[in-house]
Amino acid sequence: MPTGVAIRDVREQLFAAAERVLLRAGPNALTSRAVTTEAGCAKGVLHRHFADFDVFLAELVRDRIAGVEARGAALRGAAGTGTVVDNVAATLTDLFGPVALGVLGLITARDGLRAELRRTTPIGIPLLTEAGTVITAYLTAERDLGRLAADSDVDTLAFTLIGTGHLLFAGREATEETGDEAVRKVVASVVGGALREQ
Structure with missing residues (x-):
């Protein structure tokens, strides 16, 4: 230009x-x-x-984190509707799209970027940590509505879903899809013991 x-x-x-x-x-x-x-x-x-390239990349990641948080608000609004399994499966599929997986690879590959991101995400892996928080908030809402058992450990469920979801989607080519049924099966396995009749 x-x-x-x-x-x-x-x-x-x-x-x-x-x-x-x-x-x-x-x-x-x-x-x-x-x-x-x-x-x-x-x-x-x-x-x-931008002050330097790592600052630019950190802002890119933070922008994507803001998108995750916005989708989280919509997910919390869906509490009490549909099924917990379908809601979480759709969210995981959305969260682990090709761009998010690319950003996670970027975070892993660049020491300077991780150091810059530590200012706003001091623990965990940026993007995954915020995604876990989104799922926790949703599961908490579902527990409060009685669709999950009152003693459900929503933090453990959420981070199990995020970790398993990441492994399920990671390494796939951008054009390769993970089947909806495979995602639903994983979600059902993780939350099945906590589900109440829906």
């Missing part, structure tokens, strides 16, 4: 470009030059808006 031409929504354009590079070529290919080339702008544009 020529110098002096304003770019609208720079942050969103750069994030979208980073996601495309990440999905196409993986975490090791994600550089500031690759992002700005993909976005069709000068390399300096990224550095005018």
Whole structure:
């Protein structure tokens, strides 16, 4: 892009470009030059808006975390409707889409990014930790409604679902799908003992 031409929504354009590079070529290919080339702008544009590349990547991850939290509000609103298994299975499928898996690979691959993210997610793996919190809040709501046993350990259930879900989806190609029935089976196995008649 020529110098002096304003770019609208720079942050969103750069994030979208980073996601495309990440999905196409993986975490090791994600550089500031690759992002700005993909976005069709000068390399300096990224550095005018972010202190360094790890800060940019941390903001990308935080933006995706905000999306997880927004989906969590919708999930909590679904408490008492449908079935617990279907609600959680749909959420896991959504949470572990190709972009989220790419971001998790990125977090694992970059020490500087993890250090930057520790400011806002001091424990656990960013994105997975927040996803666990979302599932915990939903399961708590379902327990309060009597659809899960009153003594259900929702924290353990949630983090078991997140860990198992991650393993179920990880390593798949972006075009490869995990069958809905496989996800439902995992969810039913994890929460089955806590479910009350629905």
